[in-house]
């Protein structure tokens with residue numbers, strides 16, 4: 287039995303605690319929010335991540351520290367290593383927090399990316415647009431997630447407007463990729479160096495936020511092997527410990543890395559019911575140096591995200607093979623408040639299930655691209 291400390295008390299911490307409890311582990315969450323949803327299932331240390339006294343107490347009460355949020359200040363993570371083991375290591379966290387360092391890591395590892403350039407002034411932005419071409423996407427280097435802190439530039443008139451909106455902090459301009467689809471690899475590396483990966487997952491976003499994920503994928507064998515080789519290379523280079531997600535665009539048979547999330551990831555929520563050992567359990571095992579669990583898919587799974595507010599649970603609960611997750615959060619526009627995972631033995635049964643759920647919940651638009659992908 288060990289106690290795992292988690293910086294951040296959102297739904298990811300909640301699902302980590304729920305996965306670790308059967309193994310006999312305890313958790314302690316540190317968060318300064320009034321009612322972080324992980325505190326409904328694990329003890330909470332109500333404190334700011336910059337409060338050194340609170341962090342000393344946090345370190346004293348735990349065996350190992352980890353994160354549910356990639357934007358925990360890297361200096362906090364670094365300082366904490368003087369008091370307790372911290373996984374993933376703070377250098378890996380710092381690299382994944384900065385889109386420029388992250389993309390530089392990708393190119394150094396031989397992984398394709400959209401063309402990119404740093405932007406610190408309006409002149410830089412004009413130069414970068416001339417070099418990369420339009421359309422392009424301007425993003426803050428740090429603190430961006432779920433499409434926050436980014437803006438698409440389609441014509442020269444957008445350049446100044448985008449600068450007005452985002453300028454003043456370090457930025458990165460990326461070529462806009464007219465991708466065929468988006469995929470992610472969820473992988474895990476343990477303290478002993480053991481590496482495992484889940485099947486490649488296909489993802490659909492709406493307004494920059496994940497809407498649905500599907501795994502495993504048929505007809506992606508070669509791409510999957512390449513994506514997994516990339517994930518393994520990154521894990522080794524970063525001496526990474528724990529679960530991470532590598533998000534990629536598929537464009538004309540090419541894989542272009544978008545970003546890496548140094549934590550359990552929304553596109554891996556389907557692994558709770560869709561595999562023998564979920565991303566959450568494997569993260570717990572990895573940071574404790576325990577053997578990793580089986581990551582193979584059991585049948586076919588689709589995860590549907592609930593954003594803003596929960597739909598009615600009944601039509602989902604009525605489906606055999608469907609699983610409902612309510613994060614215990616109050617509704618708010620753009621907020622992830624829950625998800626459902628639908629599992630079936632074959633793609634046709636899964637498509638029929640999605641059709642029924644989409645119709646009953648008035649969410650035909652959310653399920654339609656997944657049904658189309660299931661063929």
Ligand code: AMP
Pocket residue numbers: 400423430431432433434460461462463464465468491494495533544545
């Ligand atoms: P991000 O916060 O970088 O993961 O971006 C959120 C979503 O915006 C991605 O999953 C894509 O759907 C879209 N997006 C981000 N960057 C690009 C890009 N360079 N080209 C096309 N779409 C993008």
